[in-house]
Amino acid sequence: MTPDNVTYLPRGVRLHRCGVRNEWFLLAPERAMRLDEIGIAILSELDGARSVRDIVAGLAERYAAPAEMIANDVATFLSELHRRRMVEVQ
Amino acid sequence: MSAVPVPLALLAEVTHRCPLRCPYCSNPTSLVKRSAELSTATWLDLFRQAAGLGILHVHLSGGEPAARSDLPELVAGVAETGLYSNLITSGVGLRESVFARCVEAGLDHVQLSIQAADAGTADRIGGYRGGFATKLEVAGWVTSYGLPLTVNAVVHRQNLDRLPEIIALARQLGARRLEVAHTQYHGWALLNRDALMPTPEQVERARAIVEEAGGRMVIDYVPPDHFATWPKACMGGWGRYGMTVTPEGVVLPCQAAESIPGLEFESVTDRSLSEIWRNGLAFATYRGTDWMPEPCRSCERREIDWGGCRCQAMAYLGNPGATDPACSRSPHHSQFRSRALGFAEAGVDSFTYRG
Ligand code: SF4
Ligand code: SF4
Numbered sequence: 001m002t003p004d005n006v007t008y009l010p011r012g013v014r015l016h017r018c019g020v021r022n023e024w025f026l027l028a029p030e031r032a033m034r035l036d037e038i039g040i041a042i043l044s045e046l047d048g049a050r051s052v053r054d055i056v057a058g059l060a061e062r063y064a065a066p067a068e069m070i071a072n073d074v075a076t077f078l079s080e081l082h083r084r085r086m087v088e089v090q
Numbered sequence: 091m092s093a094v095p096v097p098l099a100l101l102a103e104v105t106h107r108c109p110l111r112c113p114y115c116s117n118p119t120s121l122v123k124r125s126a127e128l129s130t131a132t133w134l135d136l137f138r139q140a141a142g143l144g145i146l147h148v149h150l151s152g153g154e155p156a157a158r159s160d161l162p163e164l165v166a167g168v169a170e171t172g173l174y175s176n177l178i179t180s181g182v183g184l185r186e187s188v189f190a191r192c193v194e195a196g197l198d199h200v201q202l203s204i205q206a207a208d209a210g211t212a213d214r215i216g217g218y219r220g221g222f223a224t225k226l227e228v229a230g231w232v233t234s235y236g237l238p239l240t241v242n243a244v245v246h247r248q249n250l251d252r253l254p255e256i257i258a259l260a261r262q263l264g265a266r267r268l269e270v271a272h273t274q275y276h277g278w279a280l281l282n283r284d285a286l287m288p289t290p291e292q293v294e295r296a297r298a299i300v301e302e303a304g305g306r307m308v309i310d311y312v313p314p315d316h317f318a319t320w321p322k323a324c325m326g327g328w329g330r331y332g333m334t335v336t337p338e339g340v341v342l343p344c345q346a347a348e349s350i351p352g353l354e355f356e357s358v359t360d361r362s363l364s365e366i367w368r369n370g371l372a373f374a375t376y377r378g379t380d381w382m383p384e385p386c387r388s389c390e391r392r393e394i395d396w397g398g399c400r401c402q403a404m405a406y407l408g409n410p411g412a413t414d415p416a417c418s419r420s421p422h423h424s425q426f427r428s429r430a431l432g433f434a435e436a437g438v439d440s441f442t443y444r445g
Contacts, residue, residue: 012199012238012266016172020096020144027174029199029240029267030310032098032146085266085308 001052001079003071006090008048013086015043028086042074048090052078094368094377096144099332101151101345104133104164106337108154109182111217112205113441114244114279114286116345117153121445122337130160132358134167136335139363141171145332149176149201153337156184162191169196176201178242181228182221189228193235200232201240201269207255215248217443229263240267245296246286247434253299261307268307270300272314276346276401278444285441287433290317315416316430320391321398322416328400329377333367341366343373346401350410376400381411385419 001007009015013028015035024040026033035043041062045055056074060067081087106121128136137148148168155161156179168175177192178201204225206212212222232239241260245253253270260268272293273279273286288296293314300311315322325331325344334342339357342348348355353372367373375381379392386397398414406415406426413419415426 010238010266011236014174014198016146016174018144018146020142025146027146027198029176029201029238030147030269032174085306 001075001082001089003051003053003056003075005052005078006048006050007046007052007055007078007082007087008090009043009046010085010088015040026081026086028084031084031086033086038073039077042077046087095330097330097332097367098145098326099147099149100137100140100145101149101332101334102133102136102164103151103153103334103336103345104128104155104161105157106153107157108152108180108444109157109218110154110180110221111443111445112215112244112278113217113282113443114246114273115444116274116277116279117444118277118346118348119281119445121153126338127158128337128339128358130163130167132339133164136339136358136363137167137171137173139358141173143364143367145173147174147176149178151178154180154183156182156188161188162195165192165197166195174198179203179228180216180221181225182218184228186231189231190235193237197237199238199240201242202229202232203242203244204256204259205244206249207252207259211249211252215441217441226263229265233264238266239264240269241265242269242271244271244273245288246273247288247292248285248439250288250292250296253296257299257303257307257309261305265307268309269312270296270309271312272296274346276349276405278442280405281442284433284436284438287316287430287436288314289434290431293317315398315402315414316427318416319418320416321395321402321414323395324399324401324414327377327396329367329373330396333363333373341370343376344399344401347372349401350404353410376411383412385417386413389419 016025016027024035056067056071060070078087105127106117165175175197176199180203205215209222213219243256275283300309328343334345339359340355355372356366356370382397386392398417400410402414403412404410415422
């Protein structure tokens, strides 16, 4: 995953809030991944238009944290999902 | 007793009807008739109950779910609850117009089964001529409508030697994911085990082939347990992960659970899904670890594989409350293994087809 990549959730992969558990999940074929606050924040930004760099910058501002610190976490998170075909690169 | 877990998945066997006759079909050997199938309204109510119970995935399965003319309504019912809808189909009997309505209704994903990588073998295994060609066409619809496609291949002695071709076919069909699942020996497969049981060498090779297959397609491999050291956590643990509802509304802890005599199963026509899941005797009987005999009771893996498969213990030992004989710690393990070897070497190729 590079800062220039533009990512999106492919069809068949979507966020879902379970009212019973009061938690958010990323649902995909045969997969349900429980999301923490950071996971939700990252995935809600994927729009198939902005680059990973832009998303990191946005999150850095929102959470008042240095972009360099966030960049690594975001890239690792998205790479792993990309490997499992739960995130695609444009 | 420990707390009852929140389930994740509902396998809705909306019908047992199917044009194919796979000799490993997971449906029971006595099939539910069309006249006994639940109505559309009952299924829709069930999906709402499933959402209320915390379920996340609904698998619309069968038989062949396309044998029901209300399939798009069923998909819409799942979509309305926000749950993830997965259509598990053989492709045979599904018309493009019906499929298009399912997509419009909000279908999330399609899992298409294939029996082999060439028409001759596939149609012989499925017991239905022309089935293979239909599947290729259906795969084309799925990808052209933009839906994710999983190809599911049940593997056994008679198709394992062509696993590389199966992988290549799934790629060619544009599958995002391939499931290579060894046959589970219940129901029809149990009847056909001397024609299906793989040799240990085939199993070894299959594992290596899957590991070496590169590319972007995700491959999920479900290993067989006949030549393994530890059993599988069947269903992710009895009454923990999910449930199956039969065409007539009976709620089962696993698809094969009706093979266990003495367990009383309840129907959604009599009791709510929540009550059955939480308090139903069939679910409570083998949930958790309280029921376990030795060697499971004091085993460090008891909350990893939950003692393995109850139906396998029933089938091989006549005792559903015993340690799964697939476990190397079971006193019956070596006998279980050598019997499997015997089936693998039986050299029988003819099937008893599903009725
Ligand atoms: S396993 Fe074969 S016979 Fe059974 S429901 Fe599936 S396609 Fe039909
Ligand atoms: S003894 Fe029981 S709990 Fe331990 S590994 Fe075997 S089946 Fe699992």
